[in-house]
Amino acid sequence: MKLDPGFIWTAFIQLLSALPTTLLITVVSVFFGFIIGTIVALIRIYRVPVLHYVASAYVTFIRGTPMLMHLLLIYFGLPAILDAIAVSAGWSFRSASIPMIDFAFLSFSITAGSYLSEVVRSGILAVNRGQIEAAYAVGMTTPQALRRIVLPQALAVSLPNLSNTLIGMLHGSTLAFTVSVVEINAKAQIVATTNWKFFESYIAAALLFWGVTILIEKLTGLLEKRINVYNRGGVL
Template sequence: MQLDPQFILTAFLDLFQALPMTLLITAVSLIGGFIIAVPAALVRINRVPVLSQIASAYVTVIRGTPMLMHLFLIYYGLPILIDSVSRKLNLGFTSVSIPIVYFVFVAFSLTAGAYMTEVIRAGIQAVDRGQVEAAYSVGMTPVQTFKRIVLPQALAVSLLNLSSEVIGMLHGTTLAFTVSITEINGRANIVASTNWKFFEAYIAAALMFWGLTVLIERVTARIEKKINTFNRGGVA
């Protein structure tokens, strides 16, 4: 067997068909994860009775089990729950009508949420308590203080860890092919199956993921530079 550089280029160009799906899964999962992570981090920090224990259990279970397992549990388990509720309420609705990608969104959002909870929790705890007290002293409500003082600084502190979560979720989208979603990895399999040039197809997929990863790292570095410039009192 000989390496076919020309097919690597052919496969690389073909993989662009699957790029939108990969980016969509990544974006939706991260947004969903962030929506889960912020309240989960807050109830853990404030040790809200019952909710704190639930959030801790959620983080421990998700972080302690593989991402592929989350996908399979949601893919096979959530339809059972949906169909059961639909039958009891006589809704006449079945899970068959739900696009498979929605189950991927749910599974990956739960995964991202658990990891981002710990990142955001650490970021919030890193914010100087004196700034919070100063905000209260000028009449800010707890919600205003969190939105204007705490969360922006927590995200800035957590920037590098959050970028790692973005990259991790981008790479994790390759698991979606196990439930018939055609993302970059899935498209590479399809392209390779036409003439059994799997090595070249996977090289093309690896190059695409590497390029996206480098782009994320560059964007993160630029944002970090602007934040550091702003913190020093300069012009971002």
């Protein structure tokens, strides 16, 4: 097999058109996953009756099963449920009208939520309990103490793990091609079929993912430095 460096560059340029889709899937899933994860973490920390067991089961099941399985369960199961509800209610809605990428958004958000719940929970537990008690002493409610004191510090502590989750979801976005979403991995296959140069096409895809990963690491490093300056009493 002879490597074609020229086609690697050609494929790289063509793959850039799929980059926005990959980034959109990653950002949306991490954003909503963070919201889900924060809610689940708080439910588990404060042991909310009944919901505590549901939250624990959710985290255990999602973390114990593959990401691809979550996507396939959503892709095949959700339309059947929605169509059954629509038929019984007499609605004209059908699941076929749902864009394929929405299944990826939902599935990956659920997946990210389980992992981020552990990240957020460990960050909250890392904050000194005395600070919460001090907040109560000055008249703050629990929501106020969480919003003003606990969560900002927990976010700072959790930043490296949040970065790892973001990178993991970026790489996991390649699974979206199984539901016909054209992200970087799917685009690499399409580009390669023009002349069957799959090796070069996948090298280009790997370089693109590597570049985005390095960018995330650099941005996280800069954010950590700013947070450390703030924690030392510096000026942002």
